[in-house]
Amino acid sequence: MGKKSNGRRIQQFDFPAGTILAGKYEIVSQIGNGWEGEVYLIRECATRIERAAKFWYPHRNPANRTARFYARKLHKLRHCPILIQYYTQETIIHEDQPIRFLVSEYVEGELLCDFVSRQPGKRIPVFQALHLLHALAAGIEKIHNLREYHGDLHDENVIVRRYGLSFDLKLVDMFHWGPARPQNLHDDVCDLVRLFYDAIGGQRHYAKQPPEAKAICCGLKRSLILKKFRTGGQLRQYLETMQWD
Ligand SMILES: Nc1ncnc2c1ncn2[C@@H]1O[C@H](COP(=O)(O)OP(=O)(O)O)[C@@H](O)[C@H]1O
Ligand SMILES: [Mg+2]
Structure with a gap:
């Protein structure tokens, strides 16, 4: 058992704008919160450069294991352009408890859910959704080639930076526990297909979709999807060589 904290269980930080962190960063605004903790836009005081900071509630980060896993995974995948870059970690004291936060690249853009x-x-x-799926599959392919996986692909973890003919995307919030098993890669592929299916209108519009879209979605049946593509790379290749009527 690890050291017991004397403090109460922190459920919320809610750091106000202007809070100085570790003498180096300043809180600009909160940009997300969830089960694990809270995410803020911060500014490095010395350079005025903006960064993102993910703060873990202490009970979600025992012995800093969560933060360490996440940092190591981001570092291992640092050459995958679809992922945010990891910079550093810091600790602050908040309500008498040490709080770890992870500093990463701040991505300016719009969440995929808001964009759609x-x-x-x-x-x-x-056709636009095929471009979206292609950008996602090509990004995930690099992760899968390194025998890793994202593990939590949904439209609030995809940031759209710009879109013209093609999409420029970043992914945040990987699942960061444990080594990759084939099933993890398969989950990523099925999640990508699901993102495509939702982007073109979901169940309500599915019956009227063209055969090319249905050939990818496979009615969201996992076994059918995995017969066609089992990795991000296979999905990307399929998209680049698919036949059109
Ligand atoms: N590096 C980043 N740049 C810009 N926005 C980010 C960044 N990291 C997280 N966000 C925003 O914060 C939200 C929550 O962050 P996330 O890492 O997904 O944590 P969780 O979903 O566990 O709360 C995201 O949906 C996104 O809007
Ligand atoms: Mg998230």
């Missing part, structure tokens, strides 16, 4: 929901009919055309 402001489109007409809250969905994007199939």
Whole structure:
């Protein structure tokens, strides 16, 4: 058993703008919160450079294991351009408890869920969605080639930075426990197909989708999807060579 904290269990930080962290960073604003902790836009005082900081609630980061795993995984995958870059970790004392935070690249952009929901009919055309899926598959391919996986691919963990013909995407919030098993890579592939399916309108519009879209979605049946593609690379290749009517 690790050292017991004397403090109460922290459920929320809610750091106000202007809070100075470890004498080096300043809180700009909160940009997310979830089960594990909170994410803030911060600014490095010495350079005025913006960064993102993920703060863990102490009970979600025992002995700093969560933060360490996440940092090591981001570092291992530092040459995968679809992932944020890891910079450093710091500790602050908050309500008498040490709080670890991880500093990474700040991605300016829009969450995929927000991007899709402001489109007409809250969905994007199939051809645009194929470009989205291609960018995701090509990004995940590099992760899979390093025998790693994302593990938590959904539209709040995908940031769209710019979009023209192709999408420029970043992924945040990887699942960061344990080594990759084949099933983890398969989950990523099925999650990518799910993102495509949702982007073109989900169940409501599925029946009317063209055969090319249905050939990818396979009605979201896992076994059918995995017969066609088992890794990000196979999905990317399929998209680049698929036949059109
Ligand atoms: N590096 C980053 N740059 C910009 N925004 C980020 C960054 N990291 C996280 N976010 C934003 O914060 C939200 C929550 O962060 P995330 O890492 O997904 O934590 P969780 O989902 O566990 O709360 C994301 O959905 C995204 O909007
Ligand atoms: Mg998230």
